[in-house]
Amino acid sequence: MKAALYRRTGPAAEVLSVEDVDVPDPGPGEVRVRITASGINPTDWKTRAGLTGQDPETFQIPHQDGVGVVDAVGDDVDPSLAGQRVWTFLSAFGNRWGTAAEYSVVPATRVRPLPGDAPDELGACLGVPAVTAAHCLLVGGSGGPGALRGRDVLVAGGAGAVGHYAIELAKHAGARVVTTVSSEEKGELARAAGADLVVNYREPGVVERVQGFTDHVDRVVEVALGANLELDLAVAGAGTVIAVYANEPEDPVIPTRRFMVANAAIHYVLLYGVPAEQLQTAVSWTAEAAGAGALSPLPVTRYGLDDVVAAHEAVENGAVGKVVLVP
Structure with missing residues (x-):
């Protein structure tokens, strides 16, 4: 061959x-x-x-x-x-x-x-993009995909591969989704995936626009923690989970006290090290959503x-x- x-x-x-x-x-x-x-x-x-x-x-x-x-x-x-x-x-x-x-x-x-x-x-x-997205939406939570129904989710980089599937899986589970993108072209991709609100992070007033959609997100699917910390914390509160699936050239400084006050949590996600049971849960949800045409x-x-x-x-x-x- x-x-x-x-x-x-x-x-x-x-x-x-x-x-x-x-x-x-x-x-x-x-x-x-x-x-x-x-x-x-x-x-x-x-x-x-x-x-x-x-x-x-x-x-x-x-x-x-x-x-x-x-x-x-x-x-x-x-x-x-x-x-x-x-x-x-x-x-x-x-x-x-x-x-x-x-x-x-x-x-x-x-x-x-x-x-x-x-x-x-x-x-x-x-595979990697969709299963990573599924795990990011589930990690640190309870109740499986059903727990996302009626919740608010923030997806950073909604036109990326993981972001795309995070939007579609969250909508399939019944969540409301706001996402950030860097251009109008990418915004069209995120809207096509089903995002309820798409915000260009290169334009002014990003925090205010997201807060106009929701002042508390239950889940953040995060591609650039350091760059997006201020936005994430602005809409974080008790029970918020920020799932970080990508690294940056420089490790961000984590404002621990602000996270403690918010009672928010950070989970780091690298698919290759996810425990087997959690990996299979994410794979099963991805397969179910694909089978449902979502x-x-x-x-x-x-x-x-x-x-x-x-x-x-x-x-x-x-x-x-x-x-x-x-x-």
Whole structure:
């Protein structure tokens, strides 16, 4: 099969290559997926660049997320999975067979059925972004998605991949959603996802506009804690949970006393370290929402497998929407 891979970490143009490798066989508890689209996340290029300190032992086929059809199952796997169309998540986590290839072998626990009428673009967009969004909306709370009904949610960066799904999942759960964006173009994306109020954070009066929508949010899905602390605290109160899923070049200084007075909490979210039970809860909610037609694909830019370097560089340079590799 053809696969994009790297044997050492570094710049995309220096370490990524497309090669012929043997089609892997699924082992016990695993399935093999014929990949029809592979989604690229920021953590994919950061791992390939060496920013996470993970050098491959032999070679690594990157990308955590993908969509395709199960074409073989290993021992101890339900044989009825064969032939099912599925989306994958955390495919390259502790596994050399990521989705940037014609076939990927993953634990059966890391695939979920994709509704028959859902496009490949949606399946490739789920995984890390949608499951991260789901966990951010649930972490530190109780009662599951139902607890969000009638609540107010603030989503920072509503046009980003995690922000997009945070809006859609929160609306699916019955919450009201306000989101911040940096441009009118991104504002249109956030409105299309269902946000009740979209605020351009580059314009004056951001805090006042959000406070006009609500003076107390129950949940913040946060992409830039340091930059957004003043806004988050302005609408935080007893029980507010701020779920932070991304870091910044400089670690922010946390005003502990203000958080104590507000009785608000910060939870940090990195999907790869989420406890198994909580991860499965987030995955199950994502799968349910996808099955209900509540989730939509991001705007997609497609690259062929041979253009994997350009695809990685596009994500590294902040491409809007989702970059997808088509084997």
